[in-house]
Every structure is written in C-alpha cells, then in structure tokens.
Amino acid sequence: MSGIWDKKADAIKKGDNLRDVSFLIDKTLKDEKGFTHYIFSKANFHNPWYAIPEDDFKLFETFIEGGSRAYPSDGSIPCDVVASEARKVLKKIELCSQDPNHHYCEDAREVLKNGKFSLVRGTLKLYLGKYTTRDWRRKRFTDDIDFWMFKTNLLDSSLKECSFVKDKETGEWEKTVEWNKFETKENRHETLFAANNLNQLLDFGAGSYLTGSSLKEIFDKKIKRGHDVDLSDIINVAMVNNGVDGIHKDEWLDAWSSFEQAANTRNTRTTSNLISICRYSLAIADHLEKVGEAIRKYKGHILDKSKYPDEKIKSLCSISTHWQKFYNANGVGETRKVIHDFYEEQAEEKPVHAQNLRKFAKSILKLLNSKYEYLKVTFEIEL
Numbered sequence: 001m002s003g004i005w006d007k008k009a010d011a012i013k014k015g016d017n018l019r020d021v022s023f024l025i026d027k028t029l030k031d032e033k034g035f036t037h038y039i040f041s042k043a044n045f046h047n048p049w050y051a052i053p054e055d056d057f058k059l060f061e062t063f064i065e066g067g068s069r070a071y072p073s074d075g076s077i078p079c080d081v082v083a084s085e086a087r088k089v090l091k092k093i094e095l096c097s098q099d100p101n102h103h104y105c106e107d108a109r110e111v112l113k114n115g116k117f118s119l120v121r122g123t124l125k126l127y128l129g130k131y132t133t134r135d136w137r138r139k140r141f142t143d144d145i146d147f148w149m150f151k152t153n154l155l156d157s158s159l160k161e162c163s164f165v166k167d168k169e170t171g172e173w174e175k176t177v178e179w180n181k182f183e184t185k186e187n188r189h190e191t192l193f194a195a196n197n198l199n200q201l202l203d204f205g206a207g208s209y210l211t212g213s214s215l216k217e218i219f220d221k222k223i224k225r226g227h228d229v230d231l232s233d234i235i236n237v238a239m240v241n242n243g244v245d246g247i248h249k250d251e252w253l254d255a256w257s258s259f260e261q262a263a264n265t266r267n268t269r270t271t272s273n274l275i276s277i278c279r280y281s282l283a284i285a286d287h288l289e290k291v292g293e294a295i296r297k298y299k300g301h302i303l304d305k306s307k308y309p310d311e312k313i314k315s316l317c318s319i320s321t322h323w324q325k326f327y328n329a330n331g332v333g334e335t336r337k338v339i340h341d342f343y344e345e346q347a348e349e350k351p352v353h354a355q356n357l358r359k360f361a362k363s364i365l366k367l368l369n370s371k372y373e374y375l376k377v378t379f380e381i382e383l
C-alpha cells in the first residue's frame with residue numbers, strides 16, 4: 001500500500017490529514033492472478049450537526065424541515081446572498097458593454113463573448129450555472145467570489161460601483177453583506193471578498209495552477225486540492241449530470257478528462273482523493289435512495305390537516321423564499337398542494353441521482369484501476 005495512495009488525506013486544508021483513507025484489512029485479498037484487491041468501506045462526510053435517522057418517518061420529517069443533507073463549505077455566507085452580489089457586478093459589466101460611450105465598453109464586450117458566467121469560477125460558477133441541485137445552492141456557504149477575467153481595470157471599476165472597497169494592504173476587494181437566517185430570522189453580517197483568480201494563474205499551490213473557468217478547469221483544481229468541500233462539490237455536480245441528458249451534458253463529458261488526467265499522474269494524494277470520491281458517492285447514493293423511499297411513503301401526510309395543521313405548513317415555508325412568497329400570495333391551501341407536488345418530484349428524483357452517483361463511482365474506479373494494473377492492484381468499495 002505504501003506509495004500508492006495517502007492513508008491520511010486533507011479534509012479541510014493542506015496538511016491537516018483528517019480524512020482516513022484506510023482499506024478494510026480483513027477483507028483485503030489476493031486473487032489467483034496475483035492481483036491484490038484493496039477494499040474500502042463507504043463513507044459519509046463528517047457532519048457534527050446532523051446524524052442520519054434510522055427511522056423512515058424521522059428521515060421524512062428531517063427532509064421536509066430542510067435538513068436531510070448538509071454540505072461541506074469553505075465560508076459562512078449563504079451562496080444565495082453571494083450570488084446576488086455577483087449578479088450585480090456582472091450586470092454592471094453587461095450595462096457597460098451596451099454603452100458605446102463608456103470607456104470600458106470594448107473591454108466589456110470582449111470579456112462577455114463567451115457569456116457572463118465565463119467570468120466567474122469555483123463555487124459561484126457552479127451556483128450561477130445551475131450545475132447542481134437547488135438544495136445544494138441553498139445550503140452551500142462561501143466567503144468569496146472568484147472572477148476570471150484579463151480586463152482587470154473593468155473588473156475593478158465594476159466592483160467599486162457595486163460598493164466593494166479595496167484593502168490597500170492585501171489588495172483584496174471587500175464588502176459587508178447582511179441577511180436574515182430563514183429558520184430563526186436572526187440578522188447576520190459578514191465580510192464578502194472578491195478576487196480575480198488571475199493572481200493564481202501561475203501557481204495555485206502544490207504544483208497546480210488555474211487555467212480558466214470551465215467546469216473541467218474547476219474540477220482540475222478541486223481534484224488536486226481534494227478538501228472535503230471540493231469532493232462534495234464534484235459529487236453534487238455528478239449527481240445531476242450523467243453525460244446523457246441535461247443542459248450541461250457536453251461540459252460534463254469534457255470535464256471527465258480532469259479525472260483521466262488526475263489518474264494518469266498516479267500521485268498518492270490524487271489517488272487518495274479519487275478513492276474518497278467513490279466512497280462518498282456510494283454512501284450518498286444509499287442515503288438518497290432511503291430519503292426517496294421515505295418521501296414516497298409519507299408524502300401524502302402533508303395533505304392531512306390533522307397531521308400537518310396550517311400553522312405547520314407556514315413553518316415549513318421558512319426553508320424556501322419561493323414558498324414564503326407563494327404562501328403570502330396564495331394562502332395555506334394552495335401552498336399545501338405545491339409542497340405536496342414538490343415532494344412527489346423529489347420522490348422520483350432521488351433514485352435517479354443515486355443511480356448517477358453509482359455510475360460515476362464505478363467509472364472512476366474502473367479508470368483508477370486501469371492505471372494501477374501494472375502493479376497488480378485493484379481498488380474496490382464494499383457494497
């Protein structure tokens with residue numbers, strides 16, 4: 001095992017070694033062809049705020065309260081809030097491109113030639129481009145907007161117009177943002193940072209570098225760094241993209257080369273990250289199927305006023321601004337129906353997402369094993 005993958009990997013930041021990537025010693029075997037089969041267990045992301053209920057009804061109740069899955073994050077501001085600020089900056093650039101008298105007009109037209117979402121990367125690119133589920137977009141947190149554009153004066157001007165202030169010492173653009181937590185109505189405020197990732201063009205760290213803002217280029221970074229938040233983001237994109245259908249199928253197929261290139265390196269850290277992706281994907285797939293079964297079993301309860309009184313329906317709307325607006329405009333009766341329809345959709349969607357993740361994990365294992373065949377090593381995940 002020594003020298004093939006890292007038994008300890010970085011769950012949070014470089015060097016913390018908090019993720020255990022140990023194989024199941026008692027199940028490891030060598031076959032008649034001399035191949036050693038390293039077998040790993042499935043694994044869930046560590047989450048101190050959420051334990052998966054064993055009881056189906058409790059699982060359903062946790063789901064309708066908005067807490068059936070949590071996502072590792074690298075910040076404290078909801079992506080909904082950060083996305084709103086990013087849209088303001090992109091809108092300024094769009095307006096600039098439409099004004100022939102603006103001194104940055106040509107620059108704006110140049111940077112927008114591949115679409116406005118090509119100007120952002122990382123978490124906000126995945127959010128704005130809708131590469132993931134709404135659940136991920138609602139629950140993911142971050143602290144920054146990563147731009148990617150060579151017209152730096154245009155970006156600086158747009159950030160300034162959107163009330164960002166440049167720190168003279170660090171050179172970072174900052175803005176204090178405020179929001180109310182849906183569940184508690186608590187007022188929160190944090191500092192949001194905006195940066196042009198061109199600063200990381202030459203060296204992101206650990207010998208890797210950033211080259212652009214496409215899905216493939218985002219994956220290149222996330223696979224190499226491999227913190228839990230990176231692996232979680234990749235999995236949540238894979239969950240809704242299978243390369244067969246969907247608005248991002250072509251991009252997803254192109255992004256697959258990120259995994260091929262990563263596996264080709266046979267780097268111990270990268271190999272460990274790919275193994276972890278498979279372990280997490282299969283555990284999440286199991287969870288999604290259980291949630292889907294629980295929703296299918298109990299979704300009709302939401303129409304029963306004795307089980308879910310009108311006051312409870314109003315309370316459930318707190319997890320979604322869309323539901324809150326609908327409730328205020330249409331009342332409790334229509335809202336109850338809309339929520340039930342949503343549960344029906346989720347009951348059908350969860351198994352599909354689970355299937356996508358199993359296919360994804362199987363493909364990565366097949367790819368990884370092809371690279372270690374010369375060592376007569378096979379990686380497997382216990383089913």
